[in-house]
Amino acid sequence: MEVHHHGHIEHNTLWKQYLSQFLMLFLAVFCGTLAEYYLDHNLENEKEEQYAVSMIQDLDEDLVNIDVDLKNKTDRIHNADSLTALLFSGNKNNNAKIYYLARKISVLGKSYIMTDGTLMELKSSGNLRLIKSKALVDSIQSYYNIYQQFQKSQIFAMEELNYYREQMIQVFDVRVFDTMINRFPEIDMPKGNPALFNTDPILMNRFLMRVELAKTSATLNVQTLKKLRASAVKLRAVLNNKYNVE
Numbered sequence: 564m565e566v567h568h569h570g571h572i573e574h575n576t577l578w579k580q581y582l583s584q585f586l587m588l589f590l591a592v593f594c595g596t597l598a599e600y601y602l603d604h605n606l607e608n609e610k611e612e613q614y615a616v617s618m619i620q621d622l623d624e625d626l627v628n629i630d631v632d633l634k635n636k637t638d639r640i641h642n643a644d645s646l647t648a649l650l651f652s653g654n655k656n657n658n659a660k661i662y663y664l665a666r667k668i669s670v671l672g673k674s675y676i677m678t679d680g681t682l683m684e685l686k687s688s689g690n691l692r693l694i695k696s697k698a699l700v701d702s703i704q705s706y707y708n709i710y711q712q713f714q715k716s717q718i719f720a721m722e723e724l725n726y727y728r729e730q731m732i733q734v735f736d737v738r739v740f741d742t743m744i745n746r747f748p749e750i751d752m753p754k755g756n757p758a759l760f761n762t763d764p765i766l767m768n769r770f771l772m773r774v775e776l777a778k779t780s781a782t783l784n785v786q787t788l789k790k791l792r793a794s795a796v797k798l799r800a801v802l803n804n805k806y807n808v809e
Contacts, residue, residue: 611693614681615806618703621678622799628675629792635672636781636788642667643778647771656756662739663752668777669728670750674717675788677710702801706794713787720780727773734770736760 646664649657682703685691694700739757743750 610690612806614685614690614693615802617681619799619802621681622795622802624678625675625795626792626799628673628678629788629795631673632675633785633788633792635674636784639668639672639781640778640785643774643781647774650767650771658756658759659753661759662735662743662757663750665731665735666740666743666750668774669724669731670748671721671724675713675791679707682707696801696805699801699805702794702798706791706798709787709791709794713784713791716780716783716787720777720784723773723776723780727777730766730770730773733766734759734761 642664646661646668649661649664685694691700694703736757736759739753743753745751
């Protein structure tokens with residue numbers, strides 16, 4: 564009597580086919596996942612480098628604007644020193660120079676504002692996570708923190724400058740000031756030796772106090788701007804060393 568095992572053979576063949584199909588499907592999914600991960604990783608690296616290039620461009624613009632503001636505020640400090648010295652001298656033949664310096668101090672000039680487009684995009688989009696270097700993230704945060712300090716010192720400086728302008732009304736003749744702004748924002752020296760509007764000792768002392776406080780606030784601005792500039796230079800170097808964008 565013959566014994567047939569066809570069913571058992573067919574069962575083994577089907578099992579091998581199922582296993583083979585499973586392995587092929589698994590490998591296809593696995594390879595697809597690896598390819599997707601590799602692609603995402605490359606895209607993130609490219610985006611990270613694009614942010615680095617953009618941030619360096621922002622920093623270059625910042626450094627130019629910081630230097631402009633440093634010069635403006637340093638000039639204000641020097642003008643304040645010169646004005647104080649002239650008023651203390653008591654020489655009434657220096658009134659034209661006194662008018663000129665007093666008006667120069669009152670001009671705000673161009674104040675530094677951070678070029679923060681890249682930084683704000685990194686924060687708002689959550690892409691700050693793309694920057695994996697802790698040293699770089701710390702440098703970015705340090706730069707932004709110092710800028711916030713500068714903003715606070717700038718508010719204080721603006722308040723003092725407004726108080727200074729209010730005190731100017733008591734001391735100087737506005738008609739003389741009007742002749743000095745024909746080429747504004749350039750300030751012209753007034754002609755002749757115009758008289759001060761008021762030379763009362765009490766008013767002059769108040770005015771000189773406002774000159775001193777405006778100078779102090781400008782000095783604080785300069786100190787913070789120098790720290791900010793040093794931080795910008797350091798951050799730029801860290802970016803350049805890591806991404807070799809130059």
